[in-house]
Amino acid sequence: MQEQANLNRRNFIRISALTGGGLVLGFNYFLTSCSTSQDGGQVIELNAFVKIDTKGRVTIMSPNPEVGQGVKTSLPMLVAEELDVDWKEIKIEQAGLDTVNYKRQVAGGSGSVRESWESFRKVGATARQMLISAAAAAWGVPAAECATENGHVVYKGKKKTYGELVEQAAKLPVPENVAVKPATAFRIIGQRTRNVDNHAIVTGQYKYGIDTKREGMLYATIIRPPAFGMTLESLDDAEAKRSPGVQQVLRFDNKIAVLGRSTWEVMQAAKKVKPQWKEDGTLESTADYTEKLHGILAKKPEDKPRRQDGNIGQAFAKAAKVIELAFDAPFLAHNTMEPMNFFAHVTADGAELYGPIQTPERARGRIAELLKLPEEKISVMMTRMGGGFGRRLMTDFVEEAAMVSRLAGNVPVNVIWSREDDMTGGFYRPMCSYRYKAALNGNNELVAWHHHSAGVSGGGASPDSFPAGAVPNFQVDAHTYKSPVTTAPWRGPTHNYIAFSEQSFLDEIARQAGKDPVALRLELLEQARANPVGKVNYEPDRFAAVIKKAAEIGGWGKSKGENIFQGFAAHFSFASYVAQVAEVEKQADGKLKLKKIYCVVDCGTVVNPSGAETQVEGSIIDGIGHAMYAELTLTNGRPDQSNFHNYRMIRMREAPAVEIHFIQSSVAPTGLGEPCLPPAGAALANAVFAASGVRLLDQPFIKSGLFA
C-alpha cells in the first residue's frame, strides 16, 4: 500500500522552523528551530501532521487540497482519533505543497479519504505512542501500562498533558508498526463533525484565492482566443492602456493580459483592447460534432474493443429479441462558483504560487518547466477552493499567472477570470454519443450487450461497468474524435454520463423482457456472483444490498398515489455502491416535477456522517441539475453560452428532497465526492418513462417539454 505519510526517520521528527528560537533538543532529529505560540509555549512538530506546543495546544495539519469535499475536516479526524485529543480543543491548519513529508496532495478521483485511511491513522497512533513513551520514562513505569485521555497520558492517578511531554517525546526514536484502534473504539471517526472552516466562511473572514491581495500586487485579466481554432494575429491596445487604473498590457502565446489596480478596471480595459484573430484550422460547431460522432457510430468499430467477453455477433444472430437505444451527451462547463484565479509572484530565482488548485504538485512541475526554475525554489500554497469539480485539476490558470508575473517584470499578480472567461475558456466535459444493443434469449434473459461510443476530445466508455461480468457476450467499443476543444475530467468523469445511458438502457431491457427493473438488476448480480464472466470489478453482494435497501426505503413497487411515478438506477464508481429511486409527480396539466430521490450508499466506513450526507445530497442535486438544464454548445468554434443567463444551473426551487441511507460497514472508506452524482439523472429519466412513456435519450431533459 502506498503510504500517504512519509514515515522515514529524518522527516518524521522535526522541530519546526517558523520564527527564531533555535531550541536544540537532541541528536536524533532533523532539527531546524522552533516557533513560539501566542501564550509563549514552544511549538514542536512531532511529525509533519502534528504540532504540539508546550502549553498543550495541539495543531493537526491538513495536507490535502480542500475543494468542498470536506477533507480539511475528515482527514484531521483520522489523525485526532488515534492521537487521542479533544476535537473541540485542537486547531486544524492547511499545509502547503510538501512532497518530502506528504504524498498525494491531490483533490481528485474521490481518493483523499480512501488513500489516507491507513496512513493518517498511523501517523496519529505513532505520535501518541511517542508521548506515552515519554511519560513512561518520566514516571519510570512500563509504557504498556500507560493510557491516554483527551490530550493527556495517564497512569494510575498520574497525569501529564501532551504539552508537558512533547519536548521529550520529540527526542525519542520513531516506533514502527504501531497498532491503530479497532473500529469499536472510535470516538471521533463516525461522529457528526462540522466543517472546520464554517465560522470563517459564514462571517466572510475566510480568504479564498480570489481574495488574495498583497503589497504591490496588480490584478490581471486575460483575453483568450474567442473560438477554438483561432489564434492571435495582432492587437491595438492604445485605448486600453489609457483606461483608468491600467498599468500594463502584455501579449504572450495567443493571449493578452491587462494589469492594473482593481479587478473591475482591468476587466473594463480589456473590453477596449482590439485584437485581430485569425482562423487556424476549421471552426467547428456542435452540429458538426454530432454528425462526426454519429458517423463514427454508424460504422463498424475500428479499434480493438476495450472489453470483449464471449461473442456478441453470434449472440445477436441467435437472439429472440434485439433492443437498441442511442444517447447523446453535451459538453458541460465546470462552473465553479469561484471563477479561476491564481496569485503568482515570480522572482529572479524562484516563485511563490498561492491559490485554488486540486493538483499543486503538477502545477509546480509545470511552472518549473515553463520558467526554467528548480522545483525547490517554487512554493505552492493551496487555498480552500470555491469548487473544483475537475476544472482545478488543470494547471493552465497557474501557468498564466506565473507567465504574467514574470513578463510584467516579476510583479506579484492575481490573475482573475471573469465568469465569461471561465465558461468560454474550455476544458469541458467531453461531448459523447452512445449506441447500445442488447440481445434477449427465448427466456427473456440478457445474453448480449454491446456498448459503442464516441466522444469529442475524450472518451465515453467505462468498460468494466455493470452489467459487465453478468452477461455472457459483452463488448465495449470506444472512439475519440480529435478537435481543438479542450476537455477535462468533470465530477464523476465518464461515469457522470455513462450511468445515465447504461441505467436507462437497463430500464428499457427490463421493460422489453417483462421484468421489474430492480428484479432484473438483482438477477444479473446473482449471475455475476454465481457465474462471473471475465473481470468483475464490483462485489455483487454489496451491490445487491444497496439495490434492495433502496427499493425498501423508496417503497419501490408500492403505490404512492396515482400521480406519483418512480424510476430506479444503481451505479458503482470510485469503489462505492449507490442505488437511487427517483419520484416524479404528474401535475394536473400533465407536466412532471421531480419531488424526491431516495439514495442508499455503501462507501465503507463513514468517517464524518455530516460531511458524508452533504456530499451525497449535494452531488445528487448537482447531477439532477446538470441532467435537467445544462449544455454547452459551439457555433463556429465559439461557445454559445457565456454566463448564468444562458447556462442554466439548478436553484433551490428545483432541488428535490433527498433521503439518504448509508449501509453500516466497518470496511475501509471508499469514494464519496462523486459516486452519487452519476445515477441521479438515470433514476429521474426512468421515472419520467414510468410517468410518460417517453424515453429521454439526450440531455438536458428540459428540452423534452415534459417538465413543469
Add this chain to the structure above:
Amino acid sequence: MAAFSLTINNKKHNVDVDPKMPLLWVIRDVLGLTGTKYGCGIAQCGACTVHVADAAVRSCMYPVENVGTQKVTTIEGLSEKGDHPLQLAWEEVDVPQCGYCQSGQIMAAAALLKSNPSPSENDVHNAMTNICRCATYNRIKKAINQAAGNKITIPNP
C-alpha cells in the same frame, strides 16, 4: 473618478472611484472587504449579495453612484460577533461545502427574514435564487427554517 462617502457596516469610508464602478468592486478591491464574492457580474448568481438600506442587492451590477446616503451592510457587518441567527444556524446545520457562495446566501436570507420573519416555503424559494454549484440548497433551507424558529412549512424532509 468621483469622491463618495459610503456608510458600510456603520463605518464611513471615503473613496475616489469611477461612479460606474459596481459596489462589489469598491467593497472588495478598494476597501478590502472580501467576504462579498464575485460570481458572475450580471446579477444572476447572488454571490455578491449585500444589503442596501436593508434590501438584498446584487452588488455586482449596482453602481457605486447609486448608493448615496443609504447604509450598506456586508457579511462582515451582519452581526458584531458572527452570531446572527442565520450564521449560527448555518454553522449548526453544517451548510457550507466549498463555502464560496454562502455569504451571499446568508445575506439574501437575512434580508428575507427581516422583511418576512415567518416565510412560507414558496417565499423562501422566491427570495433564495442564489446559485450553489455544491447544491447545498436543502441544508440552506433547513438553516433558514431553524433561524426563523422552525416556522417554515416544508412538505418534504
